[in-house]
Amino acid sequence: MAGGFKRVLKITALLLCMLLLLAAAAGGWGWMRYQRFIDAPAFGTDAAASVQVASGDGFATVLRKLRQAGADAGHDLEWRLLATQMDAAGKLKVGEYALEPGMSPRVLLQRMRDGKVIHYRFTLVEGWNMRQVRAALAVADPLEHRTSGLDDAALMSTLGHPGQHPEGRFLPETYLYQRGDSDLDVLRRAHAAMEQALAQAWEARAADTPLTSPEQALILASIVEKETGQAHERAQIAGVFSRRLRKGMLLQTDPTVIYGIGSAYDGNIRRHHLTTDTPYNTYTRAGLPPTPIAMPGRAALNAAVNPADGDALFFVSRNDGSHIFSATYAEHNAAVDCYQRRRNCPADIAERGAAAGDRQ
Incomplete structure (x- = not known):
């Protein structure tokens, strides 16, 4: 009776060892797979050019958008683990992000966590009059257009300067903006820049x-x-x-x-x-x-x-x-x-x- 019990214990111990070895092997394989996933290309050749993180998007929503944009690397659990490891989950900044060929999940999540969004340029040229400024803003893409229905008086009132003539009030420079910004945003910055430049010159x-x-x-x-x-x-x-x-x-x-x-x-x-x-x-x-x-x-x-x-x-x-x-x-x-x-x-x-x- 005692001999049979010993045999059962040995078999059980052997099975446990085998299970532990299998678990260790599976864990090692999973860790190696995860490490490859972190720095491997996240997108195929047919991926979208960018992805937009909107206000209120949770990580699940962002991950779904990445999948729709062509992110075929890794399992969802691996993306979640990486986001947690990088302290990025729940901290992704609103904005548009470039999806570059060869970009890894680590680099992409780092950019989203740090808010390194795509910036576009609008150049206000020295010597332009207000008609030319409006015409250039009207074709700037992807700038949102909110001034097209405003005459000069309404425009300046909307910008917070009622009664001011718009001519000469916007400093010629190159202004960076991101998707979701409007022509009013650019004009507000250009107006503030002109006020500062004029004050400095006058001083x-x-x-x-x-x-x-x-x-x-x-x-x-x-x-x-x-x-x-x-x-x-x-x-x-x-x-x-x-x-x-x-x-x-x-x-x-x-x-x-x-x-x-x-x-x-x-x-x-x-x-x-x-x-x-x-x-x-x-x-x-x-x-x-x-x-x-x-x-x-x-x-x-x-x-x-x-x-x-x-x-x-x-x-x-x-x-x-x-x-x-x-x-x-x-x-x-x-x-x-x-x-x-x-x-x-x-x-x-x-x-x-x-x-x-x-x-x-």
Whole structure:
């Protein structure tokens, strides 16, 4: 009887050892499989380009979206174990995430935990007017469009600046946004950036500036922005206009006239445009126009409040993006004859033109 009991104990012990060995082998195999899963490619070649984590999505919902997007690696339990191990479960940030070829589950969950979402770019170009800004926003994708039904007054009211004219109020820069952001979000950031840039420029203004407010600085900067694309000329252009303002001379700048024409402008400015009075016609009205005429960049803002010294009161285009500056009307007429009317080009005018070309 005792011998039989011993045999049963031996068999039982043997079976337990075998079960333990099998469990250890299965555990080892499972651990090796899990380790391979962590750093193996999570997606096949036909995976979607991105996946969106929405507000309120739990891990089960996110995992389902990943499966639908083409994540064929691993068992759901392995994804859950990895998320728990990485302290990512319940901490995945809202946003759109790129699903790159060869991306592993570890890298993907790390990005979702850390909120490394896809960012898109919207560039507001120096010198654009508000119509151009709106047109560019209207085709920006995947930006949500919420301003299309708003006129300028409603737009500024929605942005929190009722009564403010929108022209010139948005700083030309490249702004990053993510899926789910709207054109209002971008404009709010651009408006805040312009307010900051304008305040900084005004704080650093020259002591003898004829401008009396940041608003005037913004208006003059917008004119400088439209008058030249040459960086080295901005301060010179601002200098001409500052001296004209001090002397009470008309600014006589074509970009303001063109702005006053509006959408009727066909690319040519004619004599009747210069003589037809509008609030923006600086040939018929003294001082600065009532609002900016474009979106000035930081360089134009700084030039407007820190104009170059000199005696020039006139400038004319050399038809290559640069200008000839003159102190007297006679010199200016000679420069106009040389570069606009293609008549006589005296040696001193040619020399000034060559010197301007050397600075480019």
